Amino acid sequence: MSDAVRATIRALPHFQGLDEAVLERLVAASRLVRVERGEALVHEGRPCAAFYAVRRGAVRVFRVAPDGRTQVLHHLGPGQTFAEAAVLRMGRYPASAEATRDGTEVVEIGAATFLQIFDEDRRLARVMVASLCGWLQRLVGRVEELSVASAGARLARYLLDLPAREADEGLELRLPISKREVAEQLAITPETLSRQLRRWHDGGVIRSERSRIVLLRPDTLLAVAAES
Amino acid sequence: MSDAVRATIRALPHFQGLDEAVLERLVAASRLVRVERGEALVHEGRPCAAFYAVRRGAVRVFRVAPDGRTQVLHHLGPGQTFAEAAVLRMGRYPASAEATRDGTEVVEIGAATFLQIFDEDRRLARVMVASLCGWLQRLVGRVEELSVASAGARLARYLLDLPAREADEGLELRLPISKREVAEQLAITPETLSRQLRRWHDGGVIRSERSRIVLLRPDTLLAVAAES
DNA sequence: CGTCATATTGATGGGCATCAATATATGTGG
DNA sequence: CCACATATATTGATGCCCATCAATATGACG
Numbered sequence: 001m002s003d004a005v006r007a008t009i010r011a012l013p014h015f016q017g018l019d020e021a022v023l024e025r026l027v028a029a030s031r032l033v034r035v036e037r038g039e040a041l042v043h044e045g046r047p048c049a050a051f052y053a054v055r056r057g058a059v060r061v062f063r064v065a066p067d068g069r070t071q072v073l074h075h076l077g078p079g080q081t082f083a084e085a086a087v088l089r090m091g092r093y094p095a096s097a098e099a100t101r102d103g104t105e106v107v108e109i110g111a112a113t114f115l116q117i118f119d120e121d122r123r124l125a126r127v128m129v130a131s132l133c134g135w136l137q138r139l140v141g142r143v144e145e146l147s148v149a150s151a152g153a154r155l156a157r158y159l160l161d162l163p164a165r166e167a168d169e170g171l172e173l174r175l176p177i178s179k180r181e182v183a184e185q186l187a188i189t190p191e192t193l194s195r196q197l198r199r200w201h202d203g204g205v206i207r208s209e210r211s212r213i214v215l216l217r218p219d220t221l222l223a224v225a226a227e228s
Numbered sequence: 229m230s231d232a233v234r235a236t237i238r239a240l241p242h243f244q245g246l247d248e249a250v251l252e253r254l255v256a257a258s259r260l261v262r263v264e265r266g267e268a269l270v271h272e273g274r275p276c277a278a279f280y281a282v283r284r285g286a287v288r289v290f291r292v293a294p295d296g297r298t299q300v301l302h303h304l305g306p307g308q309t310f311a312e313a314a315v316l317r318m319g320r321y322p323a324s325a326e327a328t329r330d331g332t333e334v335v336e337i338g339a340a341t342f343l344q345i346f347d348e349d350r351r352l353a354r355v356m357v358a359s360l361c362g363w364l365q366r367l368v369g370r371v372e373e374l375s376v377a378s379a380g381a382r383l384a385r386y387l388l389d390l391p392a393r394e395a396d397e398g399l400e401l402r403l404p405i406s407k408r409e410v411a412e413q414l415a416i417t418p419e420t421l422s423r424q425l426r427r428w429h430d431g432g433v434i435r436s437e438r439s440r441i442v443l444l445r446p447d448t449l450l451a452v453a454a455e456s
Numbered sequence: 457c458g459t460c461a462t463a464t465t466g467a468t469g470g471g472c473a474t475c476a477a478t479a480t481a482t483g484t485g486g
Numbered sequence: 487c488c489a490c491a492t493a494t495a496t497t498g499a500t501g502c503c504c505a506t507c508a509a510t511a512t513g514a515c516g
Contacts, residue, residue: 063372066454071372085361094365118353125346125353126316132360133317139367140291140322143301146374147415148293151504180462187375192504194464210513379472408494420472422496438481457516464511474501481494486487 005030008055008107012081014131017123029113033106035099041106042083044096050108051083052097057104058177060184061097072184074138075100075177085132087111088118100181149225151188152196156225158186159206159213169207171215179211233258236283236335240309242359245351257341261334263327269334270311272324278336279311280325285332286405288412289325300412302366303328303405313360315339316346328409379416380424384453386414387434387441397435399443407439 006027009015015023032055035041041052044063052059059076073095076082086093090111099106118124145154164173175182183193197213200206205221207214215221234255237243243251260283263269269280272291280287287304301323304310314321318339327334346352373382392401403410411421425441428434433449435442443449 063368065372065376069376071375073368073371085364088357089361094368119350122347122350122353125350125357129316129353129357129360132357132364133313136313136360136364136367137322139364139371140301142371143367143374144291144293144299146371147299148297178462189505190463191465191506195504198464406494417473418495419474419497423472426496459516460514462511462513464509466509467507469506470504472501472503475499477496477498479494479496482492484489484491486489 002027004055004105005032005107008053009109011079012053014081014084014124014127016127018121022117022121025113025117026109029110030107033108035104035106037099037102037104039099041097041099042093042095044094045092048083048086048091048093049111051081051087051111051114053081053107053109054078055105055107057099057101059097059104059106060100060181061095063095071187072181075181075185077176081131084128085135087114088128088132090115100177146187150227151186151192153225153227154186154188155182155193155196156221158182159215160218160221160225164215167214169214169216171218173213173215175211175213230255232283232333233260233335236281237337239307240281242309242312242352242355244355246345246349250345250349253341253345254337257338258335261336263332263334265327265330265332267327269325269327270321270323272322273320276311276314276319276321277339279309279315279339279342281309281335281337282306283333283335285327285329287325287332287334288328288409289323291323298412299415300409303409303413305404309359312356313363315342316356316360318343328405374415378455379414379420381453381455382414382416383410383421383424384449386410387443388446388449388453392443395442397442397444399446401441401443403439403441 006023009026009030010023015026018026033041033052041059042048054076056078059082060072061074061076061082062070062072064070074082082097083093118128145157149157159173162173162176164171166172177185179193180190183190186193197206197208200221201208203220205215205217207216234251237254237258238251243254246254261269261280269287270276282304284306287310289301289304289310290298291301292298302310310325311321346356373385377385387401390401390404392399394400405413407421408418411418414421425434425436428449429436431448433443433445435444
């Protein structure tokens with residue numbers, strides 16, 4: 001039980017190079033939370049008391065626009081963290097998060113202890129800052145993408161960024177999330193995604209069956225990703 | 229000369245509450261840079277050696293897509309800073325920046341000294357982290373905006389966020405940058421911006437002459453900003 | 457096997473970019 | 487001060503991308 005928390009925390013990039021005693025304080029301030037698909041972890045606007053590391057399953061971070069439509073900011077998998085920024089700022093959560101898989105487990109790291117250690121240990125400050133900068137760069141990339149890239153280009157980039165392995169006919173990869181979720185993350189509709197895949201399929205660029213996709217001509221996708 | 233640097237640095241939110249001696253070290257590590265419109269300050273991909281605070285004029289931060297199109301990430305005015313994230317990460321600049329006014333002055337703050345002080349002074353760490361979180365939240369807002377909001381809604385939000393003053397007929401405001409630049413920042417074309425303003429003008433929502441705009445019915449704009 | 461979420465496919469329309477032409481500033485040198 | 491050059495702004499015509507609505511298909515799972 002507590003071992004699971006300990007293992008997750010020790011594996012986080014944020015906490016590399018910290019003393020044993022400090023790590024144990026963090027472990028003591030944390031707890032394992034298990035949620036089912038659709039269950040909320042944090043609510044936009046609520047005062048924040050912790051940040052989270054995903055241990056199993058998947059989590060999506062999203063905002064709800066005034067008119068009720070939701071925009072997914074990130075899909076997170078095991079080993080990834082969220083809401084550090086809110087904790088450091090000691091404010092309210094700027095977005096909501098919920099599990100998208102049954103049996104999702106996250107480690108909840110208490111804000112108070114964390115902030116205390118942040119003030120004591122210089123290394124933590126540096127590593128946390130690096131982590132925040134990583135988020136910044138990812139977001140900058142998304143802003144650029146959303147404003148200049150077409151739906152096809154965004155999808156091409158997404159596919160090319162997935163882990164793939166060599167196969168007879170080309171690069172073989174698996175969608176780690178459902179197509180609906182992929183569409184959400186790329187800010188397109190599932191219909192558009194489906195049509196785009198079919199166009200590439202008909203053009204002999206990919207071979208697609210269910211969540212398994214083989215890139216027959218990755219160079220063509222690279223061209224699409226670069227274009228428009 | 230050095231007084232200008234000193235005044236700018238002392239006024240930055242990043243450096244509030246620091247000791248005199250520390251501030252002077254920062255001043256010593258900084259220099260005033262004067263550039264004309266269109267001159268570059270930092271280049272995407274170059275190793276970073278400093279971050280910047282705008283003292284006079286205006287600066288735009290942008291990225292260039294593979295196909296040559298540029299996307300403006302931010303327009304910055306006096307008192308605002310950029311590239312802190314790159315410095316803290318000690319990497320390369322993730323975007324380019326250039327002046328958009330003649331006679332623009334920025335204070336260049338050397339990375340080495342800054343990082344040294346960052347490690348020594350806990351307050352600086354906290355304030356810098358807060359600053360980074362601010363950038364994060366702004367970017368999150370832009371991602372949301374770009375993916376769910378229409379061009380009209382984005383423009384409405386932009387206008388409503390500008391400083392305005394009461395006038396006889398409504399709220400009077402001035403565009404701080406050219407309409408072309410506004411369009412760039414909102415990721416729309418100047419034509420679309422022009423047409424949208426005209427539609428509101430014809431509808432009696434605004435009165436627009438050159439860069440001066442009077443919001444006759446701000447509530448209508450609020451509704452547009454909330455919608456779609 | 458029935459139920460429900462996910463996926464696919466078609467038809468339609470609107471928003472916004474693109475191309476093109478003109479107007480209006482803004483600035484420069486004679 | 488005017489003529490010219492250049493950037494910015496406006497307006498129109500056209501078309502495409504993509505969302506929306508709707509229907510069906512194909513899973514997943516009790």
